[in-house]
Amino acid sequence: MTEQFEVVGIRQIPSEKQEKKNRWHEGKPVLSGGLLMLIVAGCLFCNLIMTKDPSYLDFQHYNIAPDREFLFGTDMMGRDIFSMVWYGGRISLFIGIVSTVISTMIAVVFGAVSGSAPAWADTLLMRLTEILLSIPGLLMVIFVQAILGKASVLSISFVIGITSWMSIAKIIRTEVRQIRNSEYVIASKCMGGSFFYILWRHLTPNFVSSIMFMVVMNVRSAIVAESTLSFMGIGLPVEIISWGSMMSLAENALLTNSWWLILIPGTFLIVTLLCITNLGNYLRKNVNRRERNI
Amino acid sequence: MRRFLTFLISIFLLSAVVFYMSRLAPGDPLVSYYGDRVEKMSPAEREWAEEKLGLDDPLSIQYIRWLENVFHGDFGISYKYKMDVLEVIRGRIGNTLILGGVGFLLIFVFSLLLGIFCAWHEDRMIDRVICKAGTIISCIPEFWLSLVLILVFSVNLQWLPSGGAYTIGREGDAGDRIWHLILPMIIVVINHLWYYAYMIRNKLLEEVRADYVLLARSKGLKKRNIMFRHCLQNIIPSYLSIMAISVPHILGGTYIIETVFSYPGLGTLSYESARYQDYNLLMVLCIMSGILVIVCNMIAQTINERIDPRVKMNELVCTMDITSEITGVAGMPDAADTAEVTRV
Numbered sequence A: 001m002t003e004q005f006e007v008v009g010i011r012q013i014p015s016e017k018q019e020k021k022n023r024w025h026e027g028k029p030v031l032s033g034g035l036l037m038l039i040v041a042g043c044l045f046c047n048l049i050m051t052k053d054p055s056y057l058d059f060q061h062y063n064i065a066p067d068r069e070f071l072f073g074t075d076m077m078g079r080d081i082f083s084m085v086w087y088g089g090r091i092s093l094f095i096g097i098v099s100t101v102i103s104t105m106i107a108v109v110f111g112a113v114s115g116s117a118p119a120w121a122d123t124l125l126m127r128l129t130e131i132l133l134s135i136p137g138l139l140m141v142i143f144v145q146a147i148l149g150k151a152s153v154l155s156i157s158f159v160i161g162i163t164s165w166m167s168i169a170k171i172i173r174t175e176v177r178q179i180r181n182s183e184y185v186i187a188s189k190c191m192g193g194s195f196f197y198i199l200w201r202h203l204t205p206n207f208v209s210s211i212m213f214m215v216v217m218n219v220r221s222a223i224v225a226e227s228t229l230s231f232m233g234i235g236l237p238v239e240i241i242s243w244g245s246m247m248s249l250a251e252n253a254l255l256t257n258s259w260w261l262i263l264i265p266g267t268f269l270i271v272t273l274l275c276i277t278n279l280g281n282y283l284r285k286n287v288n289r290r291e292r293n294i
Numbered sequence B: 001m002r003r004f005l006t007f008l009i010s011i012f013l014l015s016a017v018v019f020y021m022s023r024l025a026p027g028d029p030l031v032s033y034y035g036d037r038v039e040k041m042s043p044a045e046r047e048w049a050e051e052k053l054g055l056d057d058p059l060s061i062q063y064i065r066w067l068e069n070v071f072h073g074d075f076g077i078s079y080k081y082k083m084d085v086l087e088v089i090r091g092r093i094g095n096t097l098i099l100g101g102v103g104f105l106l107i108f109v110f111s112l113l114l115g116i117f118c119a120w121h122e123d124r125m126i127d128r129v130i131c132k133a134g135t136i137i138s139c140i141p142e143f144w145l146s147l148v149l150i151l152v153f154s155v156n157l158q159w160l161p162s163g164g165a166y167t168i169g170r171e172g173d174a175g176d177r178i179w180h181l182i183l184p185m186i187i188v189v190i191n192h193l194w195y196y197a198y199m200i201r202n203k204l205l206e207e208v209r210a211d212y213v214l215l216a217r218s219k220g221l222k223k224r225n226i227m228f229r230h231c232l233q234n235i236i237p238s239y240l241s242i243m244a245i246s247v248p249h250i251l252g253g254t255y256i257i258e259t260v261f262s263y264p265g266l267g268t269l270s271y272e273s274a275r276y277q278d279y280n281l282l283m284v285l286c287i288m289s290g291i292l293v294i295v296c297n298m299i300a301q302t303i304n305e306r307i308d309p310r311v312k313m314n315e316l317v318c319t320m321d322i323t324s325e326i327t328g329v330a331g332m333p334d335a336a337d338t339a340e341v342t343r344v
Helices: A030-044 A081-116 A119-134 A137-148 A153-162 A166-179 A183-190 A195-232 A243-256 A259-283 B002-024 B029-040 B043-053 B059-071 B085-120 B125-139 B142-156 B174-208 B211-219 B223-260 B266-275 B279-307 B317-327 B339-343
Strands: none
Touching: A030 A081, A030 A259, A081 A119, A081 A153, A081 A166, A081 A195, A081 A243, A081 A259, A119 A166, A137 A153, A137 A195, A153 A195, A166 A195, A183 A195, A195 A243, A195 A259, A195 B142, A195 B223, A243 A259, A243 B142, A259 B125, A259 B142, B002 B059, B002 B279, B085 B125, B085 B174, B085 B223, B085 B266, B085 B279, B125 B174, B142 B174, B142 B223, B174 B223, B211 B223, B223 B266, B223 B279, B266 B279
16 A cells, blocks of 8 residues: 555535526426427428428429429439428327327326236236337337238327337336325225226326336337338338338439438438437436445 | 246247237238239139148147147248248348347447446546437437448448348358448447447446445545446346346347348348248247247346345346336337237
8 A cells, every 4th residue: 555645535515505596498408309399390380381292293303312492302203302301200200199198008007907906916917018028129019010911100100009018017017006005095995986086196196207208218219110110111101101101212212322312301300319318318307416436 | 947837838828829910910821922823813723722731721720730740840831932941040040140149249348348438437528428429329210320321331432232141152251241241230239339338337327326435445446446346346247137138139139130231131031921921930930039038038037046046036027127227218129029929
């Protein structure tokens, strides 16, 4: 021990008075929120933005690079990418939200049943979820979809929804197990509250904050799943425009080196996903960060 | 012994479910056997063809017959390739194992290094930059990343081939194979890297805040020593068990990439077999991935029991919780084709 003396484990003591009042947007994902709003609004009101009819096949102008008339270029079938991006975003976002609603509903019911069931049933149900959870998600969707055959917007949302509820269900189950013996739940039960009444009025408000992050992330993975499916040609057909199905023409685009067909819808997709992720991270409970010891 | 029994039962259930699911689903297996000729067949010819392939019996009889054959080591023929199923798979499995296996090793090593690096530089510029970049990259769907890389490196720069496992006519050339592997491999690694590196980082940060670290520091141990000898040692076992669980994830993750690069591996094969109702092939592939998932879970469990003897048979839960917690989006990255385990 010939080294010099060093004091370890000192940390700053937080000062009593705050130096400056935080501004409202401090620590909030303003940029992501704003961008997401912009994209969602653009997709919702796409009729006002679109310069062309997105499904009109203009065989005179096919596969042209972005220029003044066609802001983002056109695809192999002469459709205007700029209009398609906004129009297709509608369907992509719709699928993301609908499938998340489906999976959350399954998760809430499943988790609550498992959480309030007797021990043996709980073990059984949880074992089932674990098996499902250990099977990775996206290809599961692909295989169910491949077996089901032809896809529509609703069937895709359904397939994605029923394959992505497991992790939320596990969290809900844990939370429900913790609160199911609280006085107010028992009281409500004694007064004849039905299962769904208790679930809705007493259990849900308690676990909603802990699943919020997962729910938001589910929107994200649903959008990814849809675009992957459509890209592989087993999701939405080319006629139904979504961000995924726009890229199902990518194989041809590679041959002709038309970068705009791949980059533009992809960029929209990724920016949306990124914004959703940031929002989700913001929703995640901020863990108290302690000073490190090393 | 008990484990082996559960193993057998789950495989049996899996096979039954896959069998019924795939056959009840719409789609005509004759198409994959006869191709377009099916449409021109007369009803009599159809009947004859169905009888020949054994598709005209009730499902349960078909299933029992399938089981019988399997016990004699006969998995049936693939309708599409008209070869024994095992032969078809044997031709492809090597490719997938190379892509998935080497990818797995690379991910394993790099995520460990990256995680330690970030934890070491916590909250400094470099750590923040890496974290941001990691979040962005983890948002990019793998198929799009592959498309962009193909667009840049093979279409525009023409440095690397855009697909396949070898140049036609040079099957045996190892260098050529490696050449074709570069792009898919990069994507496999990039896609999963951050997921695990971030996990390592967070676990290390948690560890660094433990009281024993303060003790070690006050005894005068060097930072590097504490980090590598003590903190790292504490998280390695759980890292190992998580990596064991993620083997099927990573192998499965190669499936989509294989399809984009039309790389002849199990991924393209199972995709085709599900798409074209190639029942026998689908069965074997599903059962193989089922076995993989179960075996990996068992390995993880064994590791966990070794670390902490309190964890017993029925507590696989904890590792699962860790994975879903840390990765944030459980089951998010891609996958194995055991879709049908859903119904088990």
